[in-house]
Amino acid sequence: MDLDAVRTFVAVADAGRFQDAADRLAVTQQAVSKRVAALEKDLGARLFTRTPRGARLTIDGQAFLPHARDLLRAAERAAASVHPGSRALRVDVIGRRLAPAELLRAFHRAHPGVELDVVTLFDADAALEALRSGTIDASFRAVPHAQGPSADGIESVRVYDEPVQLLTGPDHALATARSVTPDRLAGHRIWMPGLVTGTEWGTYYDDLAASFGLTIEVTGPDFGTDPLLDTIADSPGLATLVGELTRLVWPSGQDLRRIPVHGPTPVYPHSLIWRADNAHPVLDALRSHLHRTRPDLPDTGTWTPNWA
Template sequence: MDLDTVRTFVAAAEAGQFQEAAAELAVTQQAVSKRIAALERALGVRLFTRTPRGAELTIDGQAFLPHARELLRTAERAVASVRTDRRPLRVDVINSRGAATGLMREFHRAHPEIELDVVMLLEIDTAVAAIRSGAIDASFRAVAAPGRPLPEDVEAVRVLDEPLQLLTGPAHALAGARSVTLAELAGHRIWMPGVVPGTEWTAYYDDLVAEFGLTIEATGPNFGSDALLDTIADTPALATFMSERTRLVWPAGHGLRRIPVTGPTPVYPHALLWRRDNPHPGLAALRAHLAGAAGGRDTAGTWMPDWVIPR
């Protein structure tokens, strides 16, 4: 059923005259008559009776009017559901405790008028596909991993370089250190069960291991951050890397230590990805916010893989 004819019917029914309906719709009276006639043929009933005062609804017209109005309301809701200025900005932050979540919380505080949907996708391929299909508007990732270029319609900008810290239990050999160099970490077991093959953070840690001779173990199941903290607290032989902005809370009895890493400081590069032609106004606001909050250019005394996109 053509919505223009339905809209014309409702306008004529509410105005009581085809001439007034034509003026409201900015069409000719003849166009209104033709649309009403086409709708009557499609429905197989007469909708109006001509009178000296204009046009009155028939019994069938009265029965059809509330449904016609509902059809128009449904059409409006359908259009609004896909209009970028009327739906939430959908952003992938990978996990709830990382730096990306913190960045989005800061953005929400600065722009409470922008409605947000926050999602968490593990695989970069899944995130890129969701960006391209419009399922999400943006994703925080470390790009571009070697051999995995982004599609031409996806853009990325580096928004945050996050220093890594060493997390140890109280009995670890390095627990009392005020800082530790990467060279001093050689020979120590760094346990990171969340390092999953094929992810961009695995590519990052593979390069870190290769360049500085570190030992990173991803053995055993990944039961989440709480289980990781329990193990690090109880096992003097194990430590782990923790990003500076990772928000974790552990029992006071764990006695965990967060120790800065230097010589150089490994930093994890966070980038924002989005589809080039995405018109969502909230995306433009997010990009501007992140550009204003980002630090300067690459800093001396830090390390990251050579495949990381420049600022």
């Protein structure tokens, strides 16, 4: 059904004259007559009776009028639902315990009035496809990026270089160290069953292991974070690697140790990616917040893969 014709019908019904409706709509009387005639043809019913005093609703016109008003109100609500800023900003954070979720929580604390829809997609490929298709507004990922939009209109900016830490149980050989160098981890068993070949995080840790001669084991099923912590806490030989902002909570009896890695410090390169044509105002606010709050790291003393 032509909404312009429905809008014209309502205008005539309210004004009582075709000419007055034309003046309100800033169109000609002929255009008003054509629109009403087309609507009557679509409905198979006469909506107005012309009289010397103007246009009078027929019985069918009176029956249709409240529904016509509902149609126009529904159209206004539909348009408003996609107006920039009228809906929540949908952001992919990879995992709700990881640094991107912490960065987004900090943004929400600084801007409590904004609406966010937080999702977790599997990997960078899924996030990029969601961005291209318009099902998300932004994603935090470790991806190569360059200045300006890519050929498919995707932009990115590095927002946080997250130091990687060693996590051990109390009986591990490095448990009492104040910090360790990456080279010192060579020969120790690092267990990370959640690594998936081909993902951005899998590629990052593969490159880290290759650069410093580390042994990262991915054997065994991945039952999630809590069973991983249970195993690390009870093992004198296994450790794992976690990001500095990874949210971990464990029972006091486990006595797990988070040990900084320096000399150099491996950092995980989180970037925010989005479509260049996305006009959502909260996206601008998020980018500005991340730019203002990004911590400074020294130009030397850190390690990231060459692709980052």
